[in-house]
Amino acid sequence: MPEPTSATFAVVSDLHCRLSTDTCDSFLVVGGLRNPSNRHPVQALLDLIDAERLTADALLLPGDLTNKGRREGLQQGWDYALEIGRALNVQVTIPVIGNHDIDSHRVHGVPHPFHDVRNLRPGFPFADRDKVQSFFSDGYCVLSIPGADIVAINTVIDHVDPASAKRGSFSLDRIARMETELASRLNAPLRGALMHHHPMLHTGTFLEDLDVIPTGDALLDSLRRLGCRFVIHGHKHFTRLSYVDGLAVLASGSFSAMLQEYATAVANTFHIIRVDGDNLANVRGTLRTWVFRFGSGWKRSNADHGGFPYLSGFGRTTPMPVVVQKLEELAAADAPNTRFLEPNVLEAVPDAKYLTPTERDQLNEELRSRDLKLSDSDDGRIELWRRYRA
Numbered sequence: 001m002p003e004p005t006s007a008t009f010a011v012v013s014d015l016h017c018r019l020s021t022d023t024c025d026s027f028l029v030v031g032g033l034r035n036p037s038n039r040h041p042v043q044a045l046l047d048l049i050d051a052e053r054l055t056a057d058a059l060l061l062p063g064d065l066t067n068k069g070r071r072e073g074l075q076q077g078w079d080y081a082l083e084i085g086r087a088l089n090v091q092v093t094i095p096v097i098g099n100h101d102i103d104s105h106r107v108h109g110v111p112h113p114f115h116d117v118r119n120l121r122p123g124f125p126f127a128d129r130d131k132v133q134s135f136f137s138d139g140y141c142v143l144s145i146p147g148a149d150i151v152a153i154n155t156v157i158d159h160v161d162p163a164s165a166k167r168g169s170f171s172l173d174r175i176a177r178m179e180t181e182l183a184s185r186l187n188a189p190l191r192g193a194l195m196h197h198h199p200m201l202h203t204g205t206f207l208e209d210l211d212v213i214p215t216g217d218a219l220l221d222s223l224r225r226l227g228c229r230f231v232i233h234g235h236k237h238f239t240r241l242s243y244v245d246g247l248a249v250l251a252s253g254s255f256s257a258m259l260q261e262y263a264t265a266v267a268n269t270f271h272i273i274r275v276d277g278d279n280l281a282n283v284r285g286t287l288r289t290w291v292f293r294f295g296s297g298w299k300r301s302n303a304d305h306g307g308f309p310y311l312s313g314f315g316r317t318t319p320m321p322v323v324v325q326k327l328e329e330l331a332a333a334d335a336p337n338t339r340f341l342e343p344n345v346l347e348a349v350p351d352a353k354y355l356t357p358t359e360r361d362q363l364n365e366e367l368r369s370r371d372l373k374l375s376d377s378d379d380g381r382i383e384l385w386r387r388y389r390a
Helices: 041-052 071-088 115-119 129-137 172-182 216-225 260-264 320-332 342-348 350-354 357-368
Strands: 005-011 058-061 092-095 140-145 148-153 190-194 230-237 240-244 247-253 268-277 283-293 297-300 311-314 372-374 384-386
Touching: 005 071, 005 190, 041 071, 041 268, 041 283, 041 297, 058 071, 058 148, 071 092, 071 115, 092 140, 129 140, 140 172, 172 216, 190 268, 216 247, 230 268, 240 311, 240 357, 247 268, 247 283, 283 350, 311 350, 320 342, 320 350, 320 357, 320 372, 320 384, 342 350, 357 372
Parallel strands: 005 058, 058 092, 148 190, 190 230, 230 247
Antiparallel strands: 005 268, 140 148, 240 247, 268 283, 283 297, 283 311, 372 384
């Protein structure tokens, strides 16, 4: 049996870096002061990286480095991304382009909506010029690190005016060409995709979903056939982790956009995802999430206060009734005990670390009648607690 391969990805999405004279849409301002650090998302993140000794193999940027097509924000946002990547000691920083990164509304007087992202500087968005050309002409390219391939997808490729920019797009003919071309080029045991717009419905607490990619289901099916087992996107500004037919879809929260009334339910986020697997049928992952509060810096997320738990995962293969049974047996074997520590929980149910937030909620609904609860503590430990009826 081959040894499991692992890769770790940091995710920073939707920075919306703006000018100080523009509307207050983001905490990130071009040339903004970075002291005190807990009022600046990037400087506060550097503090977190240092304090928790965080590292990653790659930094993934699902788009919207800048706000409303501002060239200055694009330059500063990319500088911020590279700085974060250096702090994490990544091998590569991989961005895709979002709707705010181009001038689809033709308000900045550039020759073409993609003028700035095509001419920002050498090495942007990728160091390999052939990959840059493929991304902007075909709508996709592949970036690799040892053990993992990432398909970068351009969901704003057809955004040429305000009408076409209302939602992400990736036509069926592009999907077909992508699948044909990449079928022989994706060889890593771990394969994922990165895009800005969401390929599946993503309704939330406040808004309907009117801008999902129309061909999103076909795109996900194609990526699944190509061996991709995780997809990461941005755009919606609030985090969700779904797992459907062996494919995990992470909607990254916004790193620094002002969330206004949304902030009562969600928060600015930074994610680190670790993916493991020894073959395409056995890929699983864990996700850690931190949230930014202005004046407090980055803290481990909490489902009640940040809208998403600190620790979650995907790739559970143990049937849920078996998970319930094993945890019930663990509790019954030591009736006086009220707390079962993580080593014991994972010995009984190794898949407990690969539960999505929705699966964790479903599990706890089942455990409630047994006066048990799988903990969701912010320190990231997976523990089983005995509940008591009021």
